[in-house]
Amino acid sequence: MRVFPASIPLDGRTVIVSGAGFMAEAKARLFVGSPARLKWFTGADTEPVASDIARFAEVIRREPTRRDFRGASLVFIAGGEDHVIARQAREARAKGALVNIVDSPKGSDFQTPALVDRDAMVISIASGGATPVLSVDIRSQIERLVPARVGILADLARELRGTVKSVLDKFDDRRAFWERALRGKARDLALSGDKAGARREMLRELNTDAPPPSGIVHLVGAGPGDPDLLTIKAARLLREADVIVHDRLVGDGVLDLARRDAIRIDVGKTKGHHPVPQDEIADILVREARKGQRVVRLKGGDPFIFGRGGEELETVRAAGIEAEVTPGISAALACAASSGIPLTHRDHAQSVTFASGVVKKDGPDVNYQALSAPNATAVFYMGVGAAPEIQTKLLAAGRTGATPVAIIENGSSENERTLTGILGDLAGLVERANVKGPAIIIVGETAALAASQPVEAVENFA
Missing domain, CATH: 3.40.50.720 (NAD(P)-binding Rossmann-like Domain)
Structure with a gap:
């Protein structure tokens, strides 16, 4: 700072x-x-x-x-x-x-500083005078997020602070009260302009025995890594979370949005290295929620696209714990957009299919026959290590070797790169370009529309 x-x-x-x-x-x-x-x-x-x-x-x-x-x-x-x-x-x-x-x-x-002025609530954006134009632009973004009447809530909190402190001796009890008061019915009344009604609701809440805290698990999509691609709801849930259970692919900038005192639990996996097994991850979610905590299970991309969100949702709900899902921008959408590749196109692809390059051991394989249609786009997640298999199986299913392919590595990050080539040389392209980071593979005619040029000339496999 x-x-x-x-x-x-x-x-x-x-x-x-x-x-x-x-x-x-x-x-x-x-x-x-x-x-x-x-x-x-x-x-x-x-x-x-x-x-x-x-x-x-x-x-x-x-x-x-x-x-x-x-x-x-x-x-x-x-x-x-x-x-x-x-x-x-x-x-x-x-x-x-x-x-x-x-x-x-x-x-x-x-x-x-650039100011977002809500009377009793003022937000400042400071750059030390270095970039006032940027500060003003950021202020404009914040203006859209902060309710116009949020200052009423701040006024009420200031006016009732002494009363709350005299009624509730313990800091944790006061914090729990303010969280209920400022996020419940009183907030809704204040934001509608009814300050008197909001005050009555706060006093009613103060004089009512607080129920035991009820835990909840939010399965939240963190997007492909760029914090700017996080949804507004996901950002709010991060700010409110007591515990954050996050994956390896969640960007640092995303975690920076969380409260400083939130507990962070890293359950990230890498290829061949799963320090926290999936069953244990589910147990962590249930255990923390049963303590009355607001738990955010933060997943790269979208929880329901190769994120095992469905498995975790089943486990949490089976334990009798409330659970909600907040979608995120999946890597396929973000990477394709960044590279200028339309996943569907009226002239080239009338459908798009997301597939996994890695399947569950002893589980069913991907239907490569369905992915071989010439007027369709196939997007493979976790496909770098499986590139030779993807190439072989798609060719065997009828895709031609000249089918365009694109590999987007580290999508939406500063070191993103796009490689283009053809299906007949997919494995060779991955090897020569030394692709190591998380990447998606796009197979289909639309891959040839990538804004980037191929990293090298490739032989035309027919």
Whole structure:
């Protein structure tokens, strides 16, 4: 962490803005509606101040003097000649104020973050002044996620905090109460604008004996690895989880979204190395849920596409534990999209089939005959080690050796690469390119539409 976005209470504070123009106006508008006293020194020759700010601020049509900075907590200097800016900054600091010089991070004591303002709830996005445009873009994304009336909940929590503390002595009991209150009916009432109803519901919850915590297991798809491809619901469940049981292929950026105090249990597998057997994974889910924990079983891609989600769901529900499934973007979809390969195409493929290159020991094999249709796309998961078998069986089932193939390794990550070739040379392509990372194999005419060029010329097998 390179910058620390501290929160400064504004009650009883004086904020000064010095300067004219849109930059000064933007700083002044930040404090409209806040409990701070806002003084805006606009200079002598300025246009009329925007009406919403003029109604709230003390507008002074001159430059500030040393005496004006007395008692100020924050001072924003927006424009002017360099020697005037330097003098004002020096005088403000001498009076104990923190100074922000607009568009001069190095000359400032602090930088103004991009803000998502929900009154009592304020979210800041800080880059230390390095990338304000990026901060604003991130703010726009957060604005879509944060309910407009979430500040009502924050107000109620602040107002009732002392009451809750007097009723519930133990920290764990208070935390459990707030989780129920801020995620249940009271939240719904507050977000609908009914603050009085939300308060009544919170007090009712406070004066009702809390039921014993009921555990739940969420099977959550983490997507192919890129945190940006995580669903909004999956991100929320991660933030709320007490225990996270995760696979090896879950990206670090995804786990970073979890609470810092959440228990993380790594049950990842690699080829030929399964340190935590599947039965034990299911036992972990049941055990943790029976403690009343909110358990997230985090799986790469989608839980129900070669993720054994169906097996785990059966086990959890058979144990009498509530379970929910939150889908994720599967590797086939993400990798194909990243490489510009349409899995279906009106001219080339009227169907798509997902298949596994590795099947259960003594279980049924993949139906390669069904995968051999010329106007269809086949997508193989876990197929790198099985590439020679996939090649042989598809050729034997009728696919021609000239059928285009594509291999997408480490899809959606920084080191993603796409290799293209033909089915008759699939095993050789995997070997020559030394494919090691997780990869999917796409077989069919649409594989030739990959945005990437082949890594090498290959002999045309007919």
